[in-house]
Amino acid sequence: MGETTDSEAELQFPHANIVAARAIRGVLESSLGPLSHDTLIESRAGKTEREPGEPETRVDTVSSDGATILEELPVEHPMGPIIRRLVAPERPGTTDVEGELVPDGIATTVVLLGALLDEGERLLEMGVHPTTIEDGYSAALDCVEQTMETLSRPLESFDDPTAAAEMVARSAMTGNDVGNARETWASGAVEAARQIGMPDEETLAIRQIRSGSIDDSRLVFGTVLDRNDICDERMPHRVTDANVLVISGFKRGKANDGKTGGLQDPDFQQDGERLVIESPDEIDAFDDVFATRREEVVAGLVEAGVDVVVTRTGINDAYQELLVEHGIVGIRGVNRLKLAQLASATGATPVVDPTDVTPADLGHAGLVEQQTIDKRQGRRKRRRMVVFDECSDPASVTFLLRGVHGQLGAQAATEIRKAVAAVATAMGETTGPAGVLPGGGATELELADSLRDAALEADGREQLAVQAFADATDRFVSTLARNAGMDTLTTLTSLREATTNATNGTAPGLVFPAGEIDDVLEAGLLDPTAVRLRCYQHAVDVASLVLRVDDALDATFSEEPTQPGEAIYDEHAENHQAYLDEQDDTIWHE
Template sequence: MHGPDSIADITRQTDDAVSRNIAAGVALSEVLRTTLGPKGRDKMLVGDGTVVLTNDGASIVDRIDVESPAANVVAGVARSQGGEVGDGSTSAIVLAGALLKEAESLLEEGFHPTTVVTGYRTASRRARDTLADVASVADPEDRSVLRDVAAATITGRWDEERSTFLADLSARAYLAVRGDDGPRLGNVTVHGVPGAATTDSELLDGLVVDTDRSSTSLSDVPEPAPRRVTDARVAIVDDQLTVREPDATSGYTFEDAEDLRRAQEFETDEYRRYERALTTRGVDVLFCQKSVDERLRARLAREGILVFERTRQDEVRKLERATGASAVMRLEDLSAESVGRADAVVRTELAGTEFVTVREASSSQVSLLLRGGTDHVVDETERIVVDAVSLLATFEDRPRLVPGGGATEIALARDLRSYAPTVAGREQFAVEAFADALERIPFTLAQNAGMDPIDALLELRRRHDGGDGGVGVAADDGTIDDVTARGVSEPLRLKDRVVANATDAAGFLLRIDEIIQTNKSPSSHGSEEGHDHDHSHAGGGLRSDPHGYPWAIGH
């Protein structure tokens, strides 16, 4: 009998597995820790020919290969955090890593993983309840408030001038699509165009169509199409505008010249019918979801009608919102009520790309045209603005703010240390460890701002003990100051999800006794020796999404 030895072996294997999980999670959090805060350092990611310069945690974990299954769990925190609230991915992963690091010390002292997990969950519930006491009510319709909220996710990714500009641009975009039933983020379309300064970016009422990335195209006719049509009446048709031509199984049979003349008259009458259907409704611009016959395009051009063909279905819906037009299945169904209007339909060229801009002041559809010096700058600007607008929608769900700059984490840690002695059993040590992990956030903020992190942490504790609950790390000038007075605030729900997601990830890894890797390829089912090969997930991990058109926040 080898019972005791077997139990000891199992215990040792379990401890080793937990240690490996902790190490993997901590390693990933260390990758992102240097990017936390306004002065966090950028990272350049290079792979598959794509270069990305960013300090956005979600962008980083979305583009790197994560081999370890345990690290993949922590990386999932970024996806969950970004998907729920649009920001806080780096903070969530850094906190998860800090929780795992604190757990490692407790396990070395003989604490069971279950005890640590139970204590962490107790601390998490307490911290999330305490957030309500720290938070202040804010007006979700106040543009200055929205600008400050957006700045919380933008600051640190750009310099002060561009951060302020993009925060205001994001707030304006959000307010433009905010209705009585809440924000309609699907009504915001984002386009990035290199070749200009970031501050040249615009918020446009209506829709911008990038004809290079879209199937929408301007019909090619001999007559020069106008570059701009003002006070335009717009029609949208979901049909192919052509006279049916004979196919392989049927055709015209002409017995004399009169038959040919009648066939030509029939085609001409069909074109005239199409033409009258548009001109009698005063249509200036036609968007057709299918193709338009060449002869009809020429006739419409002579009438001064700008024709776009092969417009995508998703763009049709946006055009309806932008112009108030209603798409009709057949041109014969076109009515005065189904024709919309636009202040202007403009064809422009930016950086070698043709754009069609449908401008309408009363439009419920808006477009963000983001500029930047290079493609890399434009891509990062797109990520920043999409995150900011998504964060504003999260803020409206619970319009309450908590201090930024690590001030909230200090307040939560202070409360947990007072609360820990009331927790029965050894779980109180895990509650205190949770408080220490929370302070990793302001510690890192101070470190990335060039401050002495230990001195900064001690000063923060002293100020909070004295009742200055709004004091945090003012990373822009490397001081400890009242961050709320500087407008450095974060939505309550963002901070709530950071604590919840980090706790879930840490608890999940601490409960895993062993990771069993499988390989379903035929080669893995061979001889006994075949089972001794490396089970690493080659090529696995996190992959970036393709950069497609359009960037609609609602997608």
Template sequence: MAGQPIYILADGSQVTRGRDAQSNNIMAGKAVANAVRTTLGPKGMDKMLVDSMGDVVITNDGATILKEMDIEHPTAKMIVEVAKTQDDEVGDGTTTAAVLAGEFLSKAEELLKKGVHPTIIATGYRQAAKKAVEIVKSISIDISRDDTEALKKVANTAITGKGAESHKEMLAELTVEAVSLIGEETDDGYVADVSDIKIEKQAGESVGESKLVKGLVLDKARTHPNMPEKIEDAKILVLSVPVEFKKTEMDAEIKISSPDQMQMFLDQEEKMVKQMTDKILNSGANVVFCQKGIDDLAQYYLEKAGIYAAKRLKKSDLDRICEATGATNIQDIDEITAKDLGSADLVEERDIKGNKMTYITGCREKKAVSIILHGGTQHVVDSLQHAVDDALHVVAVALEDGKVVAGGGSPEVELSMRLGEYASSLSGREQLAVAKFAEAFEVIPETLAENSGYDPINKLVELRSKHEEGNKRMGLNVYTGEIVDMWESNVIEPLRAKTQAINAGTEAAVMVLRIDDVVAASPHSNQASPEMPDMDMDM
């Protein structure tokens, strides 16, 4: 047996080791960062993404771009996770998080080429990230929950550059009012759950026609035009089962040999539907929302009883109705009781520019808020939704934390300088990693300048000069090219947007750096090899 080779991996498996594996992984991370880098800032460019079905998405939202791209490389997917986490936690700053993660890897690569061990870099990066969070917290500004003007500025900053700038003041007002309505004090502090705000999109009319409704808005009309258009003091029944004749679960054949038998069969079917509607009527409900279908005959009985009914509702809408009105989602019509009904002051059908929608207002259990967005085309409305969604999240985060920072690259310049000073106070090789970590933050102001058509080096030098004079809030005005006070220019971001980007970007970079072998199973014929640095981006 001496000298006989031992095979551990299956045929076709690929192993990339040491420096090659690190180089490939870093290249993949940088490729993802570069894919979204040109979208950063108010003057960032848009991306057109075309999926395999031919559907088009036009956006400059980092999270949306990375979600829609067909990415194969495992390391690239880790950078996408950074953007996704940023989006879930803060709602904005996804591009910043992805660009920072890519730059952390790029700076680490410079150290690897000098022979610095990845473990030393990882230790230095973690140390630097902890210090960076301390620094950014020290330059944050407290805002009160009653300071609607500051909150509007936070919303404005999130909306700027997302295709809705001409109406950003109005949209900022809508978002601040919506978040303020659903926010509440809990044992764990102030909580504003943005999922309680429903966004309905309507193509047609201008963006300026968008409005806030204190209640739930459903993109559904009454099932029958003879049903009442308005129900006051609504008793709401929510069903996730159909109000229809139940078909047998197994294949069955019924032989009918005479017209009488046919009539008996039809009568029995009608009787079953009548029994179902009687149970609904006996519960005391005067409004029915059903996830499935409602039989024509059932609609007739409900209409005769003066009941408002809507069918084929989304499960998410049913859940919102239950939460807002206190209704129970019924799985079996035989089990309906009066206790299962929800209540609201008013349920009515309204005609919104030719589209009939159901409004539920005066919800008794929980505040419900809806925003109806209008736009010239479906693409405009979709883009508008991304902007409003980001604005809602950042306002909620600002309300919960009560802390914000100036934008325009000012925190990143301050972090770069202060971390550079911190690095010089350290001994050992970690000092090199902290210094490179500090340099990485300069990519944000540089990219803002580059995307706005200015010389990035000149602007960075001007910014550093202002910050050295003690002006911590000085950032780049992308419209004029001047270095100005971002707080006075109303460019404000939540503190959490910065801390989350720092922590998520650092963790992703450290994880990538600690990989020294990539063992890839035999790829399928239609799959790219994971060890390749380039990505399959199906746009």
């Protein structure tokens, strides 16, 4: 065995990083596919957080959604946060942001990442340099992008584009069909995507109601104020062809000038000031000023044609009397997000000063109706909500989910958001390519064939990396089969045979729950091209990063410089060097 150079001796085998990524893959692997399994993630409050005698608190998460599992998974290894951050967008932590972006394809990305790292580890043991593996994976990704471009079909190319879009929505909810409502929600997801495009927290709202059946859930072309009701029982509870005024803003500190977020009288007494009243007549004079102002404000609303006024803050009793007198509906105390959703749905321009309202500021709703819904705990009266429906060309819509609440409701909301986002992505509402690809592993089989052909044309040792990439895509299909209880070797062999003998226009793949090999296009298994491509891009990015990192240092600040041997993974580097010492046929000995 020849002598190794300094550069060869410094190469360190990134085994610990690969093991960490493989562990995360092992957790998410069972959540892949339509016959996925739920994962239980247990979290317990520490003893220091409990009062004396208080029982231990358990906060368990049960989910088969890859993004949820990855977010809740307690990972202490340094590579864990890196994988989580690169694979999925950062979440706001403990902040509960309603309508935040729900990423799709997380389980697919992590499973592909694990397969690429398994293959990369095998190549490293053969003596292939990490840079060579990275170059080979990059070349393979180029081949993947070209093949996907060839396989991708726009929704308009199908005989029934709407039915194809519903297939995309159903595929996005595969494995998480809450209440067997996937068929019903798919049509609503398509309608929502066509109306608002790519959803966000303002354009797509989801409201959950305990009462009713899950089959009664529907898409509202407008918004639903599920925590607010009409402020006076004498006001109309149903208004058609309604002009809607939205008063935004907020009360600044202790001072209220009557122009900040509601219909209230100004506060003349501010910090450091006081009113001096010398006679009862002066009190009446002040009251007359308030009364005159209120009448002028409401008269302005009537002149502008306001039917419904919705405020950020309050509507005092005197204003309520005037609104009742003129038949105007008042709704108060609506939070900022719901107020923004209402403005987007109705087309209203939020105003701050109620004395300066014009018809151009008003939005429109075909129907505004107060409905009685859930029974309040410990109370006789049932909770109420106000529905703004039949808005013309709304920029915000609402999914009204009935019969769900708690963790089940949260999971249903997540799946609906994923479905709407998937359809919007397939329609080209994102920066990625529009179109759809066949699911059920059919695309992966085509990619594997293209990669093996490309490997024959690759230069030098990159050929090994491209071939390894093809094997990794096969592992993805094997995982789908294994989660469904099928024999992986037999299934993969049969799929390859079916792909080879496939006629033009068909895409053999795994069709579940039947567990058969059939045409996935006929079965309605379609995935957005951009989502599938993003899975491969992220998997390659993270795999390349993990393979490049060959050491980690303790970042604790110290006055003393880091000494040799203080690397966190120094033991693994020594093991790899021992391996090289025992071999004489690796690249490092040429």
